[in-house]
Amino acid sequence: MNEAPAPAPVFENLQGIIEALIFISQDPLTVDRIKSVLEGASAEDIQAAVDGLVAGAESRPGGIRIIQVAGGYVFATRPDHDRWVRRLLQIERKNRLSSASLETLCTVAYNPDITQAEISALRGVDASGTLKTLLEKKLIRIVGRKKAPGNPLVYRTSDKFLQYFGLNSLEELPSEEEIGRILQEDKTSEP
Amino acid sequence: MSAPETTEGYQVRLEIFEGPLDLLLFLIRKKKIDIHDIPIAAITRDYLEYLDRKEQINLDREAEFLFVAALLIYIKSQMLLPREKDLAEEEDPRRTLVNRLLEFQKVKAACSLLREREDDQLRQWKRTFLPPLPGEQDLDFTEVSLFDLAESFFIIMKRRAARDFRVIKGKDVSLEDKMKEIVTAVEAGGGLDFLEYFERQETVEEALVAFFGLLELIKSRTVQAVQDGIFKTIRVQLRRDPRRTHLHE
Numbered sequence: 304m305n306e307a308p309a310p311a312p313v314f315e316n317l318q319g320i321i322e323a324l325i326f327i328s329q330d331p332l333t334v335d336r337i338k339s340v341l342e343g344a345s346a347e348d349i350q351a352a353v354d355g356l357v358a359g360a361e362s363r364p365g366g367i368r369i370i371q372v373a374g375g376y377v378f379a380t381r382p383d384h385d386r387w388v389r390r391l392l393q394i395e396r397k398n399r400l401s402s403a404s405l406e407t408l409c410t411v412a413y414n415p416d417i418t419q420a421e422i423s424a425l426r427g428v429d430a431s432g433t434l435k436t437l438l439e440k441k442l443i444r445i446v447g448r449k450k451a452p453g454n455p456l457v458y459r460t461s462d463k464f465l466q467y468f469g470l471n472s473l474e475e476l477p478s479e480e481e482i483g484r485i486l487q488e489d490k491t492s493e494p
Numbered sequence: 495m496s497a498p499e500t501t502e503g504y505q506v507r508l509e510i511f512e513g514p515l516d517l518l519l520f521l522i523r524k525k526k527i528d529i530h531d532i533p534i535a536a537i538t539r540d541y542l543e544y545l546d547r548k549e550q551i552n553l554d555r556e557a558e559f560l561f562v563a564a565l566l567i568y569i570k571s572q573m574l575l576p577r578e579k580d581l582a583e584e585e586d587p588r589r590t591l592v593n594r595l596l597e598f599q600k601v602k603a604a605c606s607l608l609r610e611r612e613d614d615q616l617r618q619w620k621r622t623f624l625p626p627l628p629g630e631q632d633l634d635f636t637e638v639s640l641f642d643l644a645e646s647f648f649i650i651m652k653r654r655a656a657r658d659f660r661v662i663k664g665k666d667v668s669l670e671d672k673m674k675e676i677v678t679a680v681e682a683g684g685g686l687d688f689l690e691y692f693e694r695q696e697t698v699e700e701a702l703v704a705f706f707g708l709l710e711l712i713k714s715r716t717v718q719a720v721q722d723g724i725f726k727t728i729r730v731q732l733r734r735d736p737r738r739t740h741l742h743e
Contacts, residue, residue, distance in 0.1 A: 476608075
């Protein structure tokens with residue numbers, strides 16, 4: 304196949320093409336995925352074009368930007384326009400996760416491959432109900448069973464979890480230091 | 495599941511704790527006590543007072559609260575016992591509780607950071623009603639019929655029966671759980687190998703439930719069973735349908 308390499312297609316306006324692809328994609332579009340569509344374009348060129356797009360959308364006064372979540376790029380409205388969008392969609396307030404759900408989710412995020420019993424032990428409360436809701440919301444997923452008595456199911460957070468919190472990977476979760484800082488603030492802010 | 499928002503206006507539900515550790519942490523903070531040095535008697539008194547104030551105790555939900563109350567009393571009793579020698583640092587009965595509290599406190603702190611991110615993200619609207627992109631290796635599949643499925647299923651079951659194995663029956667499988675498991679597996683792997691999946695089932699009963707679950711999912715048009723040619727393996731994949739459910743509805 305490599306004997307007579309076809310001339311790599313020239314992409315005039317690579318940025319424009321990529322913007323169109325992101326525009327038409329509902330889930331965050333990764334550079335890899337773009338690369339598989341644009342055969343012949345290098346990952347560096349694509350990354351550079353994407354960076355240009357992100358910066359361009361950021362600097363123009365328009366209401367839409369391109370943000371990076373879950374390792375890909377997606378169109379999103381500016382946070383300042385939230386109330387107007389909600390008014391159009393007639394949504395009073397978006398449903399946030401309940402504290403119990405958030406706590407369970409957090410526990411799973413920091414301890415991948417955790418079982419229900421382990422989560423319950425950490426939180427001191429039975430977690431079966433919240434796990435069920437989180438599964439339904441697809442924020443966590445079952446990745447298998449643990450080789451232990453009863454073969455309990457083992458959970459992990461999903462890509463949707465990353466999207467939901469605007470993270471690119473689990474490495475972007477609040478770090479030990481950030482958590483320490485919060486705990487410190489709590490102590491000092493108490494009267 | 496979702497509690498009414500209480501950030502604005504007056505607070506309706508004041509002291510609702512997500513769990514016994516939550517309550518304990520609250521009491522410790524209220525008394526401005528160092529978490530490493532909890533006066534067990536005082537905290538236990540407050541703790542029991544809180545439980546007393548609840549007019550009804552729902553045993554299922556509050557069992558954990560009672561458990562922690564019992565734990566506190568146990569710790570106090572251990573500390574009251576006369577001993578010949580003072581306890582070494584590691585033997586302090588409060589230690590495990592303190593460790594759990596510290597761990598829990600970390601989770602709470604991480605939660606508060608994630609909550610900020612959540613609020614941040616919720617104000618940035620994304621489009622949720624575009625037609626989803628086709629999978630990267632979507633080929634021309636033919637959807638298989640019920641008979642193809644049933645035939646393959648019986649072949650697998652026969653093959654298993656011939657293998658002479660013993661099963662210790664231990665758990666009940668519900669159709670609903672099985673359906674969820676299938677959907678999760680299909681979503682995670684971008685598809686599911688029919689043969690392989692049923693080979694994996696531990697008991698005939700579980701396999702049967704899984705099979706019914708699969709039929710149900712096909713009927714509800716959540717998934718489809720496809721084959722890219724005769725004699726090829728049957729794959730189960732999500733049905734591409736623009737009307738999918740979303741997180742925020």
